[in-house]
Structures are given as C-alpha cells and as structure tokens.
Amino acid sequence: MNWEELLSLRRKGDTNKRLRKEQDETRLGFDVDYDRIIFSSAFRSLQDKTQVIPLSNTDFVHTRLTHSLEVSVVGRSLGRLTGKKILEKHPYLQEVHGYKFNDFGAIVAAAALAHDIGNPPFGHSGEKAIGEYFKTGAGRIFEDELTIKEYQDIIDFEGNANGFKLMTQDREGVEGGLRLSNATLGAFMKYHKESLPKKPTKHIADKKFGFFQTEKETFQNVAKDLGLRQTLDGSSVAYARHPLTFLVEAADDICYTIIDFEDGINLGLISEDFALEYLIKLVKDTINTKKYHSLIYKEDRLSYLRALAINTLIQDAVAIFMQNETAILQGDFHVSLMDKSKYDAQIKDIISLSVQKVYHAQEVVEKEIAGYTIIADILDVYINALVEKKKDNASNYHELVLRTLPEFYRRTDISLYKILLNTCCYVASLSDSSAVHIHNKIKGRQL
Secondary structure, eight states: OOHHHHTOOOOTTOSSOOOGGGSOTTSOHHHHHHHHHHTSHHHHGGGGSBSSSTTOOOSSSOBHHHHHHHHHHHHHHHHHHHHHHHHHHOTHHHHTTOOOHHHHHHHHHHHHHTTTTTOOSSTHHHHHHHHHHHHTSGGGGGGGGSOHHHHHHHHTOOHHHHHHHHHHOOBTTBTTTTOOOHHHHHHHOSOOBOSSSSSOSSSGGGSSOOOOGGGHHHHHHHHHHHTOOEEEOTTOOEEOOOHHHHHHHHHHHHHHHHHHHHHHHHTTSSOHHHHHHHHHHHHTTTOOHHHHHHOOSHHHHHHHHHHHHHHHHHHHHHHHHHHTHHHHHHTOOOSOGGGGOTTHHHHHHHHHHHIIIIITOHHHHHHHHHHHHHHHHHHHHHHHHHHHHHTTOOOHHHHHHHHTSOGGGGOOSSOHHHHHHHHHHHHHHSOHHHHHHHHHHHTTSOO
C-alpha cells in the first residue's frame, strides 16, 4: 500500500481523480467530510445514545455524541502529529502531490467523528440484542430463508457495518449517501471484511466485520481505489486495514480508557482518591508535581491528570505508529497501537477497574436488561408487519404499524434479507429515549 493512493479524495460518482494540489485550501475535501458527518441526522441522534450509562439522568456522563467529539479531537492531534512525521519521511507527498500534515489530521478527525454513528441504542448491549433476536429469539425462523452470509450479518449485527451503510447507501435522488472521500471511509472502517469467515486470523482487523452484504460492492470499490492489500480471495472478501484506521482506533481507545474512568468517578462508582492514584501511575514520568499540588480542588486535579494522560498516550501512539509504519503499510501489523504501548500495564489496570466498578455496576446491568426487551419487542412488531405486507397478508393493525415507520423503511418490494436488515438499521438509528417511547406506544402504555 502507498500513501498517495491511501489519501484518495475521490468520492462515489467521481469520473476523474481529485488532485490534492488543486484543492481549495480554505475548504479541503477532507474538511467537507467532517462537515457532512456532523450535520447528518445519524450523528445528531448520538446525543441521546448510551456510551456507558444507559438513560443517565446526570449531565456530566458521556453520551455517544460527546464521546465521538472527544475522540475526534484526539484523532485530529494523532493525525497531525503522525502526518508531520510521514511527510518528513516521504517528502514527495508534499513536494509532488501537495499533501500537508493537516490532511492526515482532517481524515482521522472525520473518521473518528463517525466511528460510533452506526451503533444502536443502549450501548454495546444494543448490538447483541439485535443479534440475539435472530439467533435465539423469534427471528430465528428466518434462518432457512437467508444465505449463510446474510444470516451471519444479522445474528452478529455490527455497528461498524451499519455505520458504513449509513454513510454510503443510495437513496432515491441521493447517490452514495454522504458521499465522503474514500480516504475517510477507509480510515473509518476498523474491520475490512465481511461477516464470514468469522475471525479467520488473529489479526485485529479480522476480529469483527465492517460491511453487510448490501454494501459489499461499494466496499470493494473503495478498497480498490485506496489500493488496500487483499487478504482473502475467492468467494470471501477481506483486505488489510487502511493505516489511518490504527490512529482512529487509538483515539477511541485513549478516550474510553480515560473518559469512561472519569465517568465512573463522577458517578461515585470509583473512589476519587483511588482514581487519582491510578492516573498518577500513568503520567508519573511527565507530571509537574508542583503544578499538581497547587491545585486545591479534586475536580481540578482530576482534569489536569486527564489532560496529561491523554497527551501522554497520544505521543506514545504516534511513536508506535512510526516505528511500525513499514509493517502497517504492508498489512503486517496485527494488533492495535495501544497493545504495543509502554503504558500497557497502567492502561489495563484502569480498564480493569472500569469494568469492575462501572460496566458491571447494577444500574448499568439493569438498564441493559431492559434494552434487550425493548429492542426485541420493537423488532418483532415491525418485522411481522413488513413480512405480512410482503405476503399481501397485512392486517389493519399491520398497516397502522407501518405508518409509524419512516417511508424509506416501509419498502416490501425488496428481498427478505433487505427487509430484515433495514429494520435492524432502523432500530439501530433510534436514540435510547426514542426506543423507550416507541416501546411504550406499541405496548399500549402511552397514548
């Protein structure tokens, strides 16, 4: 893989290559990507989607929206710092093609901004709830009517694949979805493969999948334009990661390690004194002890340590990327950047405490259980109505139900797979509160 191809500005529908040196410096194509994502309805819905604590009533706990904005800020720094070093190592990118270090920052920032855009309500349990409906719930009846890969798509419903679908799918009059640059789409995708074969290797890019069968051709076109290295051939599709994906992933890893930990402190789930001790261990080589001890309030000390911890991990991630750039470009780097971090022990200690005190907290578990029921019930009502409509056997109740769906999701003149997948994607688009509201309506609890 080479950087010139990997930094492609081409968008779906372009007939000619977009050249970097011909770009308007006041509004680069990669900046346009960021703008299109942030103004999309899918991104706005993240303001009411769970990061860790579902349906939290406090105003200092992160949602998917605030988390995504913070990951984007960290990603921008990672991209700029790495981009500067890449241009020093490969000066032809700037001298011949006109690329600048800010381009790398803009690509990573846009991809990071969108990294959770396809995630369902109720956190990661939302993905599992959709999959379980088809794997062990009422939706299991459809297994024999789908291909193996189609069925795998929905029993392992994946927010990353849904995000790619949201940003690239055609609608009537709107070709190519958000029409983002291929560089941003490539950096966004953590898993450059389809749902089967499942985990063919221990490479981190094979851990999950990144596109549904409906977007297979779109993904292959993006991968071809970017010059991604193909890792599987024949009937299965898989490619090596876009190198900048490692930076997007690192930005997410850094934020959830530190910020989820901070949420646990703010909720009183983790002792402040205990938490400060853990963070100090992470930044002990860079902390200004005089400045730290001059801070009177714990909130200020926590804020200082958080900023210092994030900066420490950013610098470490950039160093790891550049040390392994050749392997990354060859598709032979098999783990996340933070897995190679010299702070790995400290990171694992923080994550372990977050799992114990935050992710497994009673409030979190109880709301995730409720999320399972809510998602299964909504899927059941809409899928039954759509399937009966496709069979020309819809009752008046089914017709009423379908009127509550956005028009795009009411279509029944398509395959069963697309009906089921579209319904999953509709449920995934709901915010936590919207899902609860719809559930109350269909259960007759609210008029």
